[in-house]
């Protein structure tokens with residue numbers, strides 16, 4: 001299948017500009033693999049002229065044996081007054097071995113005279129020389145026209161001259177960059193139309209930043225106006241407010257605009273790619289991210305649930321399976337038995353013909369919510385509760401005891417240590433763990449105790465931990481509610497624990513998290 005649109009991912013270069021993000025070479029290679037499984041056409045690996053890490057990336061990326069994606073390197077035009085073939089930055093691009101190079105060039109008069117400090121003519125010569133030199137080296141060249149939209153507003157003819165210089169010198173595609181991210185959707189169409197009229201033979205691309213929250217919208221409008229190359233980053237990561245979220249762009253192009261940018265099989269990997277790349281970047285996945293977030297197809301009980309019961313998909317804009325996501329029903333004390341039956345269906349428990357079990361589940365949910373549980377925010381704990389009622393009684397491990405100590409040392413350091421004694425698969429195991437807090441330590445100890453029995457726990461990690469003190473209820477004293485979010489690179493789940501004691505509440509949420517993870521990893525064949 002030939003895609004009508006070229007998908008160009010710049011997570012590893014522009015995305016890596018995000019505040020607080022630092023990727024190792026191994027991380028970058030993993031991200032590249034995931035992008036390749038998704039099937040994006042180009043992966044921009046980095047800027048080989050800027051740091052040794054990126055040079056190493058290009059040296060090692062061949063090991064990956066990519067099936068779908070081409071690797072591109074990023075760089076700038078030659079220096080003012082120099083020549084392209086002797087410019088060290090340009091040389092690095094050739095030496096990277098990447099078949100494609102994306103060259104950033106100034107397209108704004110102000111940027112040329114003020115930031116670059118050279119003449120408008122010299123800037124055009126820098127573009128032309130660099131492009132034609134790289135083309136002469138057998139490299140496919142894309143031109144990223146930096147500050148294009150701002151430059152276009154200030155001096156339209158110069159911004160267009162910069163594009164023409166690149167196209168004439170042999171650039172395969174010219175990319176209009178909204179570097180400062182200030183462009184609004186209503187401006188995009190006319191600017192793209194003008195560029196296409198001036199360069200009717202060229203492939204035009206766009207690169208939007210999200211400073212006005214419009215990066216995806218701007219990208220789609222540009223495509224509507226004939227742009228056939230789109231740049232963005234996985235999960236929209238990037239400097240300031242981020243870049244156009246390429247995952248959202250892909251889903252919109254494919255499912256809303258009818259452009260076959262990826263085939264159906266690849267499109268179904270979108271959700272996995274979202275989780276995996278968030279994990280590698282050590283960024284908590286946004287549950288509310290369009291299409292791929294864990295809440296993207298979650299419906300709260302009540303009015304919507306009865307609608308769902310009557311007609312599947314009644315409150316969904318697409319079938320979530322098309323992007324590899326799934327429907328989720330949020331059950332809470334508000335809901336009735338029909339919600340419980342529907343939720344059962346979602347997790348594979350038939351409660352339609354077992355009204356007694358459904359009633360018992362509902363009853364327990366109500367009782368627990370009365371003492372402080374909140375299942376809407378913890379559907380993995382809810383699933384375990386429902387499975388128990390339906391007869392599931394596998395106990396992966398049994399707690400004999402745990403102990404946690406917190407030590408504050410003379411040097412000011414506070415460390416926690418936990419010891420966990422468990423029985424699993426007929427064996428008793430004792431493990432200790434350390435952490436910066438008691439829950440961390442408990443998690444480390446429990447994991448240490450169980451990994452030997454259940455290697456499937458390896459990829460599971462806790463990504464978020466929330467504690468809330470609930471007000472006193474009927475003289476029982478304040479209780480603590482702990483919510484834990486976990487993930488294994490494929491899915492994300494939430495569990496809950498409630499107790500007057502924060503450690504006990506955490507323990508309950510932790511046990512549910514691992515139990516849920518084990519049930520699902522064994523379903524998928526350990």
Ligand SMILES: [Zn+2]
Pocket residue numbers: 014179207209
């Ligand atoms: Zn950018």
